[in-house]
Amino acid sequence: MKVNTTRFGELEVEKKDIITFKEGLLGFEKLTKFFIVDPGDQTLILWFQSIDDAATAFPIIEPKIFLPDYSVRLLPAELASLDLEGLNDASIYTILTIPEVVTEMSANLKAPIIINNKTKLARQIVLQDSKLEVKHKMYVNLKKYISTFTSDDTARTKNKLSEATVVEPAEAQNIALDDNDNKAVKSPEA
Amino acid sequence: MLVLTRKLGESIAIDDHIKIVVVQIKGKQVRLGIKAPKETKIHREEVYQAIQDQNTEASQADMKSISDLSDELNKK
Numbered sequence: 730m731k732v733n734t735t736r737f738g739e740l741e742v743e744k745k746d747i748i749t750f751k752e753g754l755l756g757f758e759k760l761t762k763f764f765i766v767d768p769g770d771q772t773l774i775l776w777f778q779s780i781d782d783a784a785t786a787f788p789i790i791e792p793k794i795f796l797p798d799y800s801v802r803l804l805p806a807e808l809a810s811l812d813l814e815g816l817n818d819a820s821i822y823t824i825l826t827i828p829e830v831v832t833e834m835s836a837n838l839k840a841p842i843i844i845n846n847k848t849k850l851a852r853q854i855v856l857q858d859s860k861l862e863v864k865h866k867m868y869v870n871l872k873k874y875i876s877t878f879t880s881d882d883t884a885r886t887k888n889k890l891s892e893a894t895v896v897e898p899a900e901a902q903n904i905a906l907d908d909n910d911n912k913a914v915k916s917p918e919a
Numbered sequence: 920m921l922v923l924t925r926k927l928g929e930s931i932a933i934d935d936h937i938k939i940v941v942v943q944i945k946g947k948q949v950r951l952g953i954k955a956p957k958e959t960k961i962h963r964e965e966v967y968q969a970i971q972d973q974n975t976e977a978s979q980a981d982m983k984s985i986s987d988l989s990d991e992l993n994k995k
Contacts, residue, residue, distance in 0.1 A: 755974055756970075770989055826976045826980070831987050863969045
């Protein structure tokens with residue numbers, strides 16, 4: 730199906746890539762259908778685009794990129810609400826806030842979006858851990874990650890916004906994992 | 920909304936498994952004790968408000984935010 734979006738124009742979305750919320754994100758309860766847009770830029774930021782409202786999209790990122798030891802612990806009832814038995818079959822993203830002073834950007838670690846990779850059922854879950862911040866500043870760590878791991882990754886930066894493609898969360902995760910693997914043994918092209 | 924008056928040490932039962940006790944009253948502050956099953960989520964209302972505000976702020980980002988960020992990230 731074709732979906733009109735304010736930021737990316739018209740995009741083709743396959744049914745299997747549509748992510749469904751039983752209850753929407755906090756404050757956006759009416760919007761229940763989303764998909765992930767990967768603009769392919771070097772920031773590693775993806776977008777959680779609403780299907781119901783062309784203008785609503787949230788910048789998201791995999792928290793492991795800037796905080797490798799971020800761990801999510803869900804209650805059995807929370808796992809059950811997503812038809813999950815564990816987090817192996819799930820994708821985890823944090824929502825980013827990017828203010829005008831971009832170095833002040835922050836990630837919401839307290840309430841990540843959890844997606845069941847098989848059923849594409851999703852929820853923004855408020856975690857019990859009281860140490861997790863709603864506004865976790867992470868610009869420095871993102872910059873560190875990008876300059877360490879992706880500075881020579883021309884394949885990624887070549888992609889222009891006009892070629893915006895829709896990827897499954899699972900694929901998005903693979904990209905990041907591949908990056909890690911490459912760097913661990915040094916990029917073969919480098 | 921149901922409104923009940925309780926004294927110090929008194930409690931309210933919700934369903935069969937949730938109990939809320941008035942633990943302390945000090946000036947304008949009331950301390951509550953909550954006994955509930957493990958799977959019950961309990962947060963101060965402000966936490967939800969903060970997340971809601973954060974979601975709203977996050978949704979304001981546009982392509983300019985990303986290109987500004989990208990420029991900044993590229994600086995040596």
